[in-house]
Amino acid sequence: MKKIKKRKINKKRIFAFLISIFIILFMTITISNLQENHVTKSAKTKVIFICLDGATWNVMIPMVERDELPNFKKIMRDGAYGNLSSDPAFSPPAWTSIITGMEQDKHKIYNFCTILSGSTEVIQVNSSMIKTKTIWQILNNFNKTVGINNWLMSWPPLVTKGFVIPSWFATSNLTYPLNLRKELNENIKIKKINATGKNYRKYYLNYDDFWLEREQIETDRLILESQYLIDKYSPELYAVGFYFTNNGQERFWKYMEPEYYNVSNEEKEKYGSVIFDFYKEIDKFIEPYVNNDNITLIMVSDHGMKGFRNQNIVPGDHPHVLWGWNYNKILNKLGLLEFKNNSDEIDWSKTKAYYIGGFFTKHGININLKEREKYGIVEQKEYDILKKDIAKKLLSIRFTNQNYIEGGSTRLFNSIESNSFPDIVLEDYFRFKWGGREKVYNKSIIINNEIYALKEFVELNTWSAEHEINGILLMKGPNIKKNKLISADVIDIAPTILYLFDLPIGRDMDGGLLTQAINEEYLSQNPVNYVDSYDNEEVKSENLESISKDIKEKLESLGYIN
Numbered sequence: 001m002k003k004i005k006k007r008k009i010n011k012k013r014i015f016a017f018l019i020s021i022f023i024i025l026f027m028t029i030t031i032s033n034l035q036e037n038h039v040t041k042s043a044k045t046k047v048i049f050i051c052l053d054g055a056t057w058n059v060m061i062p063m064v065e066r067d068e069l070p071n072f073k074k075i076m077r078d079g080a081y082g083n084l085s086s087d088p089a090f091s092p093p094a095w096t097s098i099i100t101g102m103e104q105d106k107h108k109i110y111n112f113c114t115i116l117s118g119s120t121e122v123i124q125v126n127s128s129m130i131k132t133k134t135i136w137q138i139l140n141n142f143n144k145t146v147g148i149n150n151w152l153m154s155w156p157p158l159v160t161k162g163f164v165i166p167s168w169f170a171t172s173n174l175t176y177p178l179n180l181r182k183e184l185n186e187n188i189k190i191k192k193i194n195a196t197g198k199n200y201r202k203y204y205l206n207y208d209d210f211w212l213e214r215e216q217i218e219t220d221r222l223i224l225e226s227q228y229l230i231d232k233y234s235p236e237l238y239a240v241g242f243y244f245t246n247n248g249q250e251r252f253w254k255y256m257e258p259e260y261y262n263v264s265n266e267e268k269e270k271y272g273s274v275i276f277d278f279y280k281e282i283d284k285f286i287e288p289y290v291n292n293d294n295i296t297l298i299m300v301s302d303h304g305m306k307g308f309r310n311q312n313i314v315p316g317d318h319p320h321v322l323w324g325w326n327y328n329k330i331l332n333k334l335g336l337l338e339f340k341n342n343s344d345e346i347d348w349s350k351t352k353a354y355y356i357g358g359f360f361t362k363h364g365i366n367i368n369l370k371e372r373e374k375y376g377i378v379e380q381k382e383y384d385i386l387k388k389d390i391a392k393k394l395l396s397i398r399f400t401n402q403n404y405i406e407g408g409s410t411r412l413f414n415s416i417e418s419n420s421f422p423d424i425v426l427e428d429y430f431r432f433k434w435g436g437r438e439k440v441y442n443k444s445i446i447i448n449n450e451i452y453a454l455k456e457f458v459e460l461n462t463w464s465a466e467h468e469i470n471g472i473l474l475m476k477g478p479n480i481k482k483n484k485l486i487s488a489d490v491i492d493i494a495p496t497i498l499y500l501f502d503l504p505i506g507r508d509m510d511g512g513l514l515t516q517a518i519n520e521e522y523l524s525q526n527p528v529n530y531v532d533s534y535d536n537e538e539v540k541s542e543n544l545e546s547i548s549k550d551i552k553e554k555l556e557s558l559g560y561i562n
């Protein structure tokens with residue numbers, strides 16, 4: 001039997017050190033190529049592109065009706081707006097589809113994390129793993145400047161003409177060019193938060209208070225930086241991402257609709273308006289750009305959001321508990337995975353399949369395949385049969401009593417075999433549809449003909465909203481139709497932006513130009529140009545960084561990984 005070495009923290013440190021040296025070298029080379037270590041300034045900004053993660057009409061329409069979002073209302077009147085759909089309704093692939101015009105099977109960003117061939121270590125994805133060209137790269141190739149702030153996958157920077165301020169998800173807080181951070185710090189004063197995640201208890205009554213203050217500071221920072229950067233450098237395309245809409249709605253939805261949830265009056269008072277306040281702040285931020293007739297403003301969300309109350313949940317339940325499975329424990333009971341003597345550590349020499357991570361509606365299981373996996377034991381010839389067998393076994397898991405389940409089915413999973421990464425993609429409806437500790441948590445499930453307490457296999461969260469496919473799209477500008485209801489998909493955004501810059505669209509892009517949003521006259525005078533592909537040259541894929549501790553903590557605090 002192969003001896004398995006335990007991962008050591010100092011090894012990681014050395015790796016992180018080497019990576020940071022590499023990044024510094026990379027930055028130095030890029031910068032010396034540019035010769036000047038300052039931001040390229042362009043004549044004027046043509047497109048302002050804002051992504052509000054998880055923003056939804058479910059919240060915005062009532063606010064518009066109450067006249068609380070006058071600038072959004074103005075875009076609806078003077079521009080085009082409607083649903084922007086994404087499948088999967090999940091941030092990493094959706095944010096990447098937005099900037100590539102490609103579905104996830106082409107751009108290859110499926111999740112926050114991935115696993116490299118020949119390894120068992122889960123690492124964070126980064127922009128160098130995007131396998132197709134982004135609009136940032138295409139615009140730069142045509143000498144257009146691009147400024148990016150807080151875009152989900154924004155490090156290492158894919159921009160040479162313009163600037164990049166990486167997102168919360170980046171493994172580096174360096175900016176491109178390097179001295180931009182210093183310049184921003186000198187020119188913009190941001191309130192400092194008292195605590196880090198670890199010592200928040202010293203300053204805050206609960207995690208929500210800490211989280212809320214941190215996110216509010218972050219939103220203020222993004223707004224001030226955006227105003228400064230657009231004024232000073234006028235990149236031809238300025239793109240900025242906000243995340244409060246996603247994470248804030250997941251956490252605070254229940255206080256916005258207290259009548260559907262178990263919340264106290266005190267909590268309702270304290271948190272009831274935080275979601276509305278965020279949208280109002282964004283509304284104020286966009287005002288000068290909405291009123292500038294030379295600027296095209298494009299606002300999107302990578303997916304929508306809805307409160308659990310919209311779901312057909314078990315009557316009488318208070319659905320503010322989010323459930324997630326501990327898949328490795330289930331695989332263990334199915335005889336596919338072994339733990340080392342009563343610990344959580346996997347014994348790879350006896351493990352045929354393991355949980356590779358997963359977020360929201362789709363979760364993945366990988367086969368511990370020989371040669372591909374570091375400690376692989378499954379022969380290639382067993383692979384297909386084993387995949388089918390695992391899917392069948394998962395589908396056989398049942399609640400002991402069908403009364404708990406909507407529609408009378410006792411099945412917990414819809415299991416899908418996948419031809420991409422990971423080997424088996426699971427659709428896990430249970431996570432969203434079954435709230436309520438009282439009704440379900442103390443029940444039993446049948447795995448491999450044995451009855452177990454369900455709570456052995458679940459982990460709990462306290463969110464009150466979930467992603468949905470329909471997000472938002474708003475467009476206003478000199479060549480955009482007025483008061484026009486449209487509907488689009490996340491893959492249509494990149495081709496549409498290229499067209500607005502008078503640049504050709506890749507024929508291999510899965511999305512297309514949103515002709516429904518463009519003025520007919522402009523469209524007839526400016527026929528669409530195409531190129532076969534922007535991906536003929538090899539897109540570089542290196543600089544794979546190991547998941548860093550601070551990012552892991554951040555993902556944990558957001559509830560995306562356990």
Ligand SMILES: [Zn+2]
Pocket residue numbers: 053054090091092246302303
């Ligand atoms: Zn998202």
